[in-house]
Amino acid sequence: MEIFWVLGIPLLGGLLLALFGTRKDAPEINSAMSFFTLVAAVALTVRVISSGSFSIWDEQFFVDAFNVFLVALTAFVGFTTSLFSRPYMRIEQHHGKLTVNMLRLYYSMYQLFSFTMLLALLTNNMGILWVAMEAATLTTVLLVSLYRTPASIEAAWKYFILCGVGLAQALFGTILLYFAAERILGAGGTALLWTHLNGVKTQLEPTVLSLAFVFLLVGYGTKVGLAPLHNWLPDAHAEGPTPVSAVLSGLLLNVALYAVVRSKVLVDGALGSHFAGNLMMGFGLLSVVMAAFFLSRQKDVKRMFAYSSIEHMGLMTFAFGMGGPVATFAGMLHMTVHSLTKSAIFFTVGHAAQKSGTQLMDNIRGLIKTSPTVGWGLALGTLAILGMPPFGVFTSEFMILTTAMHAYPWTMPFLLVALGVAFAAIFGRMQMMVFGETTGERLPHPPALIPVFLHLLLVLLLGLYIPPYLAAWYRQATALIG
Amino acid sequence: MNPITNIPFTAQIINMCAAFLLLIAFSMLSQRRILTLINLFALQGLVLSISTAVVAFSSNQEHLYYSAGLTLVLKVILLPWILHRLIHKLNIKWDVETMFNIPTIMLIGLALVVFAFNLAAPISQMSGTITKSTLGIAIASVLLSFLMMITRSKAVPQVVGFLAMENGLFFAATSATYGMPMVVELGIALDVLVGMFILGIFFFQIRVAFDSLDLKHMEKLKED
Numbered sequence: 001m002e003i004f005w006v007l008g009i010p011l012l013g014g015l016l017l018a019l020f021g022t023r024k025d026a027p028e029i030n031s032a033m034s035f036f037t038l039v040a041a042v043a044l045t046v047r048v049i050s051s052g053s054f055s056i057w058d059e060q061f062f063v064d065a066f067n068v069f070l071v072a073l074t075a076f077v078g079f080t081t082s083l084f085s086r087p088y089m090r091i092e093q094h095h096g097k098l099t100v101n102m103l104r105l106y107y108s109m110y111q112l113f114s115f116t117m118l119l120a121l122l123t124n125n126m127g128i129l130w131v132a133m134e135a136a137t138l139t140t141v142l143l144v145s146l147y148r149t150p151a152s153i154e155a156a157w158k159y160f161i162l163c164g165v166g167l168a169q170a171l172f173g174t175i176l177l178y179f180a181a182e183r184i185l186g187a188g189g190t191a192l193l194w195t196h197l198n199g200v201k202t203q204l205e206p207t208v209l210s211l212a213f214v215f216l217l218v219g220y221g222t223k224v225g226l227a228p229l230h231n232w233l234p235d236a237h238a239e240g241p242t243p244v245s246a247v248l249s250g251l252l253l254n255v256a257l258y259a260v261v262r263s264k265v266l267v268d269g270a271l272g273s274h275f276a277g278n279l280m281m282g283f284g285l286l287s288v289v290m291a292a293f294f295l296s297r298q299k300d301v302k303r304m305f306a307y308s309s310i311e312h313m314g315l316m317t318f319a320f321g322m323g324g325p326v327a328t329f330a331g332m333l334h335m336t337v338h339s340l341t342k343s344a345i346f347f348t349v350g351h352a353a354q355k356s357g358t359q360l361m362d363n364i365r366g367l368i369k370t371s372p373t374v375g376w377g378l379a380l381g382t383l384a385i386l387g388m389p390p391f392g393v394f395t396s397e398f399m400i401l402t403t404a405m406h407a408y409p410w411t412m413p414f415l416l417v418a419l420g421v422a423f424a425a426i427f428g429r430m431q432m433m434v435f436g437e438t439t440g441e442r443l444p445h446p447p448a449l450i451p452v453f454l455h456l457l458l459v460l461l462l463g464l465y466i467p468p469y470l471a472a473w474y475r476q477a478t479a480l481i482g
Numbered sequence: 483m484n485p486i487t488n489i490p491f492t493a494q495i496i497n498m499c500a501a502f503l504l505l506i507a508f509s510m511l512s513q514r515r516i517l518t519l520i521n522l523f524a525l526q527g528l529v530l531s532i533s534t535a536v537v538a539f540s541s542n543q544e545h546l547y548y549s550a551g552l553t554l555v556l557k558v559i560l561l562p563w564i565l566h567r568l569i570h571k572l573n574i575k576w577d578v579e580t581m582f583n584i585p586t587i588m589l590i591g592l593a594l595v596v597f598a599f600n601l602a603a604p605i606s607q608m609s610g611t612i613t614k615s616t617l618g619i620a621i622a623s624v625l626l627s628f629l630m631m632i633t634r635s636k637a638v639p640q641v642v643g644f645l646a647m648e649n650g651l652f653f654a655a656t657s658a659t660y661g662m663p664m665v666v667e668l669g670i671a672l673d674v675l676v677g678m679f680i681l682g683i684f685f686f687q688i689r690v691a692f693d694s695l696d697l698k699h700m701e702k703l704k705e706d
Contacts, residue, residue, distance in 0.1 A: 060665075127666030134673045138680055145684070150691040154700040157637075157688065164644055164677075165628065171651050171670070172624065179605065179658045192663055207604060 002047060003061050005040035006071065006118055009033055010078075013111035021104025027086040030107045034075075034082040037114060041075035044068060049473060055124055059193055062124035065476035066332075070258055071121050073336055077250045077343050078114045080451035084347045085110070085243035087448045091354055092241065102146055106241070113139040113247065117255045126192045129259055130167065130174050133223065136252060137163045144240040155235035162232040163223055170219020170259075176212035177266070180204045194262060201269030209270040216263045217279055223256035225310045226283045226317060227290040234298075237306035238359065242350030245302055249309040250343035254335050257313065261320050265481050268323075280321030285414055287314025292418035296425035300359045301349050304429065305342065308385060311422055312338045318415075319400045320481075322407060328478045330399035333466075337392035337459050341384045344455035348377035351447040352433065361429050366438025375434045377452040382430040384459050386423050392462030492540035499533035500616035503653060504595070507626040510646060511591055514579045516638055520565045523642050526649055527557030534656055543660045549667055553652070556671055561645060561678055568682050569638060574695065579636055587633055591626050598622035609658050620654035637688055637695040641681050648674055 013033030017026060045068050048054070053064035063071075089106065092098050098106075116139055120132035137160065145156035178192050184200045185191040197204070218229065225233040237245045260280070267276040291311035298304035312334065319331035351374045356364045367375035384391035387398075397419075404411050466474075489497075506526045513519045531553040538546030569575045581587075599618035606614040627647035634640050648670075655662050662670075685695060692699040 125663075125666065127662055128669055131666065131669030131673055134670075135676070138673065138677050141680055142683070145687060148687060148691065150700075153684075153687050153691045157684070157697070157700065160681075160684070161631070161640065161644070165631065165647070168624070168647050168651060172654065175651065175655045175658060175662065176605070178655075178662055179609070182659050183608075192666065205608065208608065211605070 002040055002044035003056060003063065003122055006037060006044055006075070007115060007122065009037045009040060010111045010115035010118065013037075014108050014115060017104065017111055018108040021107045022100045026103065026107050027082075027089065030110060031079070031082040031086055033111055034079040034114065037118075038075040038079040041071050041118075045072045049469070055195060059124055059190075059195060060128070061122050062193075062195055063122065064480055065473055066261075066480050067121045067258065069332065069473060069477060070254060070335070071118060073339055074114070074117050074121065074251050074255070077339055077455075078247065080454060081243050081246050081250075081343060081347075082110065084246070084350070084448050084451045085241075088243060088350055088354070089241070095354075097147055102148075105142060106146055109139045109143050110243075110247075113143070113252075117251055120255050121258060124193045124195055126174055126177060126194060126197070126262075129262070130171055133170070133220065133256065133259060134164075134167050136255070137167065137223070140236075140240075140244065140248065140252070143244045144236045146241050146244070147239070149239070152239035155232075155239035159232040159236040162229070166219050166222025166229060168219070169215045169222075173212045173215030173217075173219055173263070176208055176215065177263075180208040180212065180270075194266075197266050198269070201266050202272075204266070204270040206271050209267050210275055213263055213267040213276050214279070217260055217276075217283065220256045220259040220263075221283060221317075224253055224260065224313050224317065225287070226314065227287040227310065230287065230291075230310050233310060234303045234306040237309070238300050238303040242302070242346055242353070245306070246343040246346035246350075249306065249346065250339040253309060253313050254339055257316060257320070257335070260317070261481055264320065274323070277321045277323050280317050281408070281411075282321075284314045284316070284318030284321055285411060287311065288318065289414055289418045292422040292425075295422050298425075299361060301353065301361045301364060301429075301433070302346070302359055304361070304426065305345055305349065305385075308422065308426060309338075309342055311418070312342070312385075315397070315400060315415075318404075318411075322400075322403060324403065324407070325475075325478050326399055327403045327407075328481060329474050330396045330403065332474050332477060333392065333462070334396035334400065337396055337462055338385070340455040340459050341381055341391070341393060344452045344459075345378065345381040345385060347449070347452045348374050348381060351449075352378060361433060364433045365436035367434050369438055371447065373449050374447055377449055377456070379430060379434045380456050381452070382426055384456060386426060387419065390460060390463045391456075392459045395463050395466075490540065492536050495536050496533050496540075496616060499529050499536070500619040500653075500657075502529045503533075503623055503650075504619050507623040507646070507650075508588065508591060510642070511587060511626055511630050511633075512581075512584050514581055516569055516577045516579070516636075517575055519639055519642050520562055520569070523565070523646060523649075524558050524562035526646060527553060527562070530649055530653055531558060533653075534661075537656055537660065541660060545664050546656065546661050548664060549652075549656070549661050552667065552671055556675065557645075557649065560675070564678055564682060565638070565642070568685060572638075572685060572689065572695065574638065577636075579634065579639060581633065587629065591629060594625040594629060595622040598625055605658060614657065616657040617654060620650055620657050622650075623653065624650035626650075635697050637685055637697055640697070641678075645674070645678075 048068040055062040116132045116136040141160045145153045181191040222229040264276045291307045295307045319327045353359045387393045531550050534550035598621035602618035606617045627643045631643035
């Protein structure tokens with residue numbers, strides 16, 4: 001029943017806001033819907049933790065420790081982002097960048113986007129997973145082009161075409177998966193159900209499955225933003241409204257990676273080798289290195305943090321590719337802390353850019369003087385994302401690096417150099433933006449910074465102390481996919 | 483006995499449909515008129531729908547009749563109708579795209595077909611469907627649509643290429659496995675339809691922003 005609410009509330013919210021999105025209190029309706037989704041997600045989480053995984057409705061939906069943690073994270077960040085977007089979008093409207101009808105589109109699509117992500121996470125059917133991923137692209141295309149500037153339209157077009165073509169590959173991978181499964185499970189509805197596939201994974205035809213995985217990895221990998229398929233990501237992040245950048249980076253990329261990991265479990269079982277893991281490690285490593293070097297050349301603040309997302313998604317893909325209990329645990333922890341930290345950073349960056357009237361880093365200066373809370377938020381968020389202790393990102397990166405050092409020592413030079421380059425690039429820029437000399441005025445409106453500090457506090461807590469029940473929960477999930 | 487008559491009649495029809503699909507894919511690749519391109523897309527949908535119905539008849543797969551009907555409604559009637567309305571409203575009905583090197587593109591296309599058949603060979607050997615020999619053509623039409631998207635610089639032909647790619651994938655699903663489960667097929671159809679509406683809105687946005695539907699104007703967002 002909880003699954004029904006988790007999926008039903010955002011769907012209903014999307015339809016309601018499509019009808020009433022022009023009302024003055026639409027932002028509040030949006031936040032309320034996201035809040036109810038969060039409540040339902042928490043109820044679902046409590047049930048899964050206390051009584052284990054289960055499936056409902058002819059096994060079409062399935063929850064276990066792995067996807068429920070992403071459901072909770074998605075609902076949480078979805079809610080905090082809706083809180084942030086409430087004043088943020090109002091200010092954008094005051095600045096004349098958005099009309100009432102554009103806002104209606106925004107609120108409606110925001111809810112539908114949450115719905116598609118939760119559907120992708122909760123469905124047991126690999127085909128529906130594809131449908132939900134494609135729907136997630138469709139709902140965000142119009143959000144990226146919301147400002148209707150030439151640059152934003154170009155970014156949205158690129159996003160649509162690249163992700164559309166990418167996902168077409170994933171569909172072919174799904175067809176191949178079904179082809180292999182049909183020979184064991186018989187034709188019809190059950191042959192694409194992940195739980196059934198997982199049960200017979202050792203009997204699936206290895207050649208077909210390895211081919212299928214290549215297509216699935218390339219397809220969903222495009223959405224994860226893995227190099228060299230990442231081209232859409234910086235543009236979409238830089239040109240879309242900031243709340244959209246936050247949910248794209250914090251949530252959508254995770255969901256796409258979730259699809260890859262689910263496929264990997266099946267392929268590992270069928271092949272009995274490390275083929276899938278090696279591919280993921282290769283793509284992951286390439287993304288980390290590539291993103292680090294592009295980072296230092298960015299002028300636009302949102303673009304820079306978009307490249308930082310590519311870097312971190314690469315690191316997670318690398319961790320899941322290595323496999324094993326520690327690396328998988330670290331991968332999941334990194335998913336959580338990256339999602340929280342990166343969305344917090346985008347919140348502060350949004351306010352900073354709104355205040356300065358530009359996203360160019362050269363023109364954002366002295367935040368600590370003009371609006372201390374935004375400045376501190378950006379400084380702490382940046383330190384957290386760069387993996388400074390005591391934040392949670394440090395813990396997960398440390399675990400990933402130590403595992404890699406034992407199992408794949410040759411990757412160390414690449415990873416360390418890339419992390420070093422990224423650190424130098426982002427830290428230098430952040431210093432100028434936060435502490436540089438400025439002539440700017442103080443912020444005329446109060447920024448919505450509760451979500452920022454809430455996220456950073458959670459990341460800090462995860463760095464200092466992972467509560468035993470959370471660790472047990474992660475370990476359960478690790479056992480499922482490691 | 484003549485070896486050709488060993489193949490059942492229905493399989494011969496399916497193979498003929500597959501051959502038509504390949505021909506249509508090539509003519510779309512070289513077609514410069516937008517209006518003709520959309521008609522070719524509708525024809526592709528029609529051939530796809532007929533071949534799906536024949537597969538359904540010969541293999542007694544009842545759900546394939548529904549997919550054939552779905553294809554007919556969505557890809558032969560609805561999508562081409564939307565596209566026709568769009569190009570009428572955008573006033574680009576008689577547009578002719580300037581394309582260079584059509585012979586080169588065709589040669590690359592030929593190479594892609596050879597590659598597709600090589601890729602499909604191991605899979606179709608394992609398949610038990612009567613349509614297994616057409617999997618190579620299905621993959622070829624996916625790759626040819628992909629090539630078409632790369633070689634076009636205008637928005638509408640790119641989208642037609644995108645939709646044609648989806649047709650190729652659908653054909654691949656029917657030839658390797660007798661089609662995906664119905665719920666998945668419905669979901670994909672819904673995605674395609676919603677996607678088409680969004681693209682329709684998008685065409686107007688592009689034109690307002692760039693004064694043209696030529697994607698050459700979109701070269702601002704680059705790494706320097």
